Amino acid sequence: MAVLSTIRKRVGLVIGIVGMSMVLFILGDVLTSSQGLFGSNSNVLAEVSGDKITAQEFESRVETMIKNYKASTQNDNIDENTTEMIREQAWSTLLNENILGKQYKAVGVSCSPAELYDMCAGKNIHAQVRQAFTDPKTGAFNPAEVVKFLKDLPNRDEKIQMQWKSFEEGMRTERLDEKYKNVIKGGLYVTKAEAKADYYDKNRNVNIRFFQLNYLTVPDSSVKVEDSDLDTYYSAHKKEYEQKENMRKLDYVVFEVTPSAEDRNDVIQWVNDKKAAFSTATNDTIFVNQNSDVPFDSSYHAKGTLPLVLDTILFSAPQGTLVGPYEDGGRFKISKLTSSSMVADSAKASHILIKINNNDTAKAMAKADSLRNMVRKGTPFEILAMTNSEDPGSAVKGGDLGWFRKGMMVKPFEDAAFKGNKGDLTIVESQFGIHLIKVVDKGALSRQIQVATVERAIEPSQKTYDAAYNKAMQFAASNQDAEKFDSAVVKEGLNKRTADNLREADKNIAGLDKPREIIRWAFGAKLHEVSKVFTLGDKYVIAQLVDIKEKGTLPLEQVKDQVTASVRKEKKGVMLAEKITSQSSGGVDIMALAQKLGQNIFPAGNINFSSTYVQGMGNEPKVVGQIFALKKDQMSKPIKGDNGVYVVVVDLINEPPAPTDLAFAQKQVADGRKQRSDYEVFNALKEKANVVDNRGKFY
Secondary structure (H helix, E strand, O other): OHHHHHHHHHHHHHHHHHHHHHOOOOOOOOOOOOOOOOOOOOOEEEEEOOEEEEHHHHHHHHHHHHHHHHHHHOOOOOOHHHHHHHHHHHHHHHHHHHHHHHHHHHHOOOOOHHHHHHHHHOOOOOHHHHHHOEOOOOOOEOHHHHHHHHHHHHHOOHHHHHHHHHHHHHHHHHHHHHHHHHHHHHOOOOOHHHHHHHHHHHHOEEEEEEEEEEHHHOOHHHOOOOHHHHHHHHHHOHHHHEEOOOEEEEEEEEEEOOOOHHHHHHHHHHHHHHHHHHHHOOOHHHHHHHHOOOOOOOOEEOOOOOOHHHHOOHHHOOOOOEEEEEEOOOEEEEEEEEEEEEEEOOEEEEEEEEOOOOOOHHHHHHHHHHHHHHHHOOOOHHHHHHHHOOOHHHHOOOOEEEEEOOOOOOHHHHHHHHHOOOOOEEEEEEOOEEEEEEEEEEOOEEEEEEEEEEEEEOOOOHHHHHHHHHHHHHHHHHOOOHHHHHHHHHHOOOOOEEEEEEEOOOOOOOOOOOOHHHHHHHOOOOOOOEOOOEEEOOEEEEEEEEEEEOOEEOOHHHHHHHHHHHHHHHHHHHHHHHHHHHOOOOOOOHHHHHHHOOOOOEEEEEEEOOOOEEOOOEEOHHHHHHHOOOOOOOEOOOEEOOOEEEEEEEEEEEOOOOOOOHHHHHHHHHHHHHHHHHHHHHHHHHHHOOOEEOHHHOO
16 A cells, blocks of 8 residues: 555654654663773763763764664754754653663553554554554555554564664653653642642732832942851852852953955955956856856846845846946945846746655656646646645645745746746756646736846955964963953953853853854863863854852852842841831831831732732742731731832732632642653652763763
């Protein structure tokens, strides 16, 4: 059947869909030797629960996943971003295998061969299996076809066998994961008392009036902070200064390589030198292709689509008119009117896309040609598109792409649509595959022109690169300590930039192109060390390591600024609270108290205990907590919040009706906990596993 043929061809696609998200176990032997790819020293890429994972083991896993990806996409060339994505997926699977895998065994969770068969050909078909073995023509799934495919698997290509085995392992692990999570969820229970409290927290609300004395009203200079205050506060709040990863902070300067005046003049001179020869050239296509940075563009352009300098001259000029040199988009150009024609301003087309598999262009071309012959013999194009096109978006519409203007389609497709006549059936190749195009209709004709352009980018010369590099080298050589570095930045008027909270495995620093080398340097450098010159694209970068934060509780010296700010705020809170208390004697109400303190009263309504936000205050959890401890018409004592000190009076308490169905409330709370359990359980297990991530030392 067609479905079997499809699945045999598209097994890789199935694995691409499933493998990247589910494959948690990579079968086969991995390298266990301590020698090889990364050498014998510092060969441990990670530790999980005390178990060491070598760089060779991890790299073997990555290579296997890359092979699967290449097979699934039928593309042997993958870019750096895709490789990094696969590497991250490999890391995720490694953690799952070493953390959750042990838990599966501990609680006795398993997945039998019978269960795997059930997911492939039984009563509980896995979604990806159903998708792959569903006949696109009938929409029917036939489990017998799966069985037939699996029986034939030993005779299939080794790659397909490996991919199916990985897919099967993915299904098995998915089932184990589902069972384990269900065990956890099954152990969660919410009492009626909890459900009742949650119901009232969400549905009871109050209206208040309040005034605030903001901390900003007290000058920092009026608050004296002693070392003993810092020690006391730090000791009481150490938990707040824990960090789970090693981090670094860099200051850095950038020497950008930009074209000099001499570089610009050289480009202008080059373009001027070409002008006379271009003017008399008899073959503009060859001249442009031999001399310009950008090859000849045979497109015709409507008025309003060209640079203004061309738009205002060439549409009323004779053929052969030359314009330039002119500057456009960082380039100097000379343009020549080569031709004009009456061209449609839009086109309407349908297509059938045939993808090129295994680089077999001839096979795809032959299929497109066969489909074209069927159309010419009377088979409706729409029916063939629905059953053969591999562009799902247009296939469901019989291949219809609607109306489009120039620039909306890839060039080969656009040329076929705009140059062809209504009713033409044309076959073209693009980066997406082979297209059988039917020109359905053409828009109104308008005069459009063809322009040949010789252009040269305004780029830095080698001399300019050398000058910038020498300047950066001089800066680095002369400023090898923190004091000199900072002084030179000011003296030379440079822009010192900062990259804070860098993690060892980070790949990005805002504004820098591929700064991985700098980040790796930061984790091997000493405090206040100044780096060598790093070359990042058109930038030369020199960095200084200004802070080292190691995993664990940060020492007071490293968080002194934060602690000082917190202590100062606490002291301001005491001062402002005392100021309020001093005016509160004699049973004064909130209006009189606010008047004495020169403050305005503000209303706020619909406050409930489940939210920490109060209109007019912002996020104030401490204030909300104390509001719900007040009775109606009761004025609070001064409440020290995050933004200031508050006095509150409760004007109205809106009690909700008593819950009639606590079972429903219990279910709501339980469902919320079950949703959180999926990630909270893993995070808790990960923290307990004491994961050591050394990937930053290798990649």
